[in-house]
Amino acid sequence: MSPWTGTVALITGASSGLGRQLAGELGRRGARVGLLARREAELAEAAREVEAAGGRALPLPADVGDVAAVRAATARLHEAFGPVDLLVVNAGVGGSGPVERIDPERHAKVIRTNLLGAIHAVGCVLPSMLQRRSGKIVAVSSLAGWRGLPGTAAYSASKAALSTYFESLRVDLRSHGIRVTVVDPGFIDTPMTAGRSGLPLLVPVDVAARRILRAAERGAPTLAFPWPLALSLRLVRLLPARLYDPLAARAAWFAFQPAGGRPRSRPNP
Ligand SMILES: NC(=O)c1ccc[n+]([C@@H]2O[C@H](COP(=O)([O-])OP(=O)(O)OC[C@H]3O[C@@H](n4cnc5c(N)ncnc54)[C@H](OP(=O)(O)O)[C@@H]3O)[C@@H](O)[C@H]2O)c1
Numbered sequence: 007m008s009p010w011t012g013t014v015a016l017i018t019g020a021s022s023g024l025g026r027q028l029a030g031e032l033g034r035r036g037a038r039v040g041l042l043a044r045r046e047a048e049l050a051e052a053a054r055e056v057e058a059a060g061g062r063a064l065p066l067p068a069d070v071g072d073v074a075a076v077r078a079a080t081a082r083l084h085e086a087f088g089p090v091d092l093l094v095v096n097a098g099v100g101g102s103g104p105v106e107r108i109d110p111e112r113h114a115k116v117i118r119t120n121l122l123g124a125i126h127a128v129g130c131v132l133p134s135m136l137q138r139r140s141g142k143i144v145a146v147s148s149l150a151g152w153r154g155l156p157g158t159a160a161y162s163a164s165k166a167a168l169s170t171y172f173e174s175l176r177v178d179l180r181s182h183g184i185r186v187t188v189v190d191p192g193f194i195d196t197p198m199t200a201g202r203s204g205l206p207l208l209v210p211v212d213v214a215a216r217r218i219l220r221a222a223e224r225g226a227p228t229l230a231f232p233w234p235l236a237l238s239l240r241l242v243r244l245l246p247a248r249l250y251d252p253l254a255a256r257a258a259w260f261a262f263q264p265a266g267g268r269p270r271s272r273p274n275p
Pocket residue numbers: 018019020021022023024025042043044045046048068069070071096097098099100119123146147148149190191192193194195196197198199
């Protein structure tokens with residue numbers, strides 16, 4: 007029998023990509039899964055997949071940026087299946103582009119979803135975990151949070167803050183019997199990366215989901231993958247800004263050339 011059999015899990019961002027795959031994997035292991043995201047039709051499909059795999063599912067349409075909606079969704083799940091044993095904080099939006107096209111509203115949305123959405127979800131679930139002195143929390147962050155990557159200021163910042171936030175919680179929650187795993191993936195083959203070419207070491211979504219569940223099962227404090235990309239980023243992290251900045255600017259210059267358009271001026275070295 008799987009350790010997840012009978013587990014009550016809440017997954018944010020369960021309507022597509024990694025969250026939906028995690029839901030299916032948990033369903034296959036006999037878990038009862040609350041699926042939270044905004045798109046109702048996709049949630050209903052994801053719920054059918056979980057049930058077809060052998061689990062039970064409850065679609066919870068909500069926007070993670072709306073704390074009242076997340077609280078109501080958590081209460082519905084509690085009523086239907088009982089208290090949450092596993093919270094997967096996964097809802098996220100990407101965002102990249104040249105600095106000339108910075109859009110404050112778009113950046114605010116990235117921070118609201120990726121960081122505040124995670125804070126809302128954990129804040130709604132934690133009281134019952136603390137009361138029961140047990141539970142697991144998985145925070146899906148990103149290797150993009152390990153350094154301020156070019157062209158992704160809001161996304162990198164949201165993931166750096168997310169990792170730090172959950173690292174603090176991990177330390178605080180140790181003595182309360184609650185395990186926190188901070189996951190930093192590289193590129194995963196999901197709708198978020200669809201249509202982007204040349205992504206290095208793209209990981210299939212089912213491989214990523216299984217790795218994450220294994221780490222959560224062990225109560226691992228962190229998981230970063232694929233390892234060659236994680237190792238490269240670890241080394242990049244050690245570079246002083248004087249070396250990092252011109253190298254990263256050069257990479258951004260190549261990444262954001264308009265296809266077939268007038269080339270942007272070369273960055274100063
Ligand atoms: N794919 C990658 O290469 C990669 C790499 C590192 C980290 N990650 C992280 O992995 C997580 C999952 O991403 P993915 O690749 O699976 O992308 P995805 O397929 O686009 O899935 C994103 C999920 O987040 C949900 N979501 C977005 N905004 C939301 C909101 N305001 N409220 C509730 N749910 C919301 C979406 O559902 P609705 O639109 O239905 O709301 C969807 O279910 C993200 O946190 C992402 O940053 C991805």
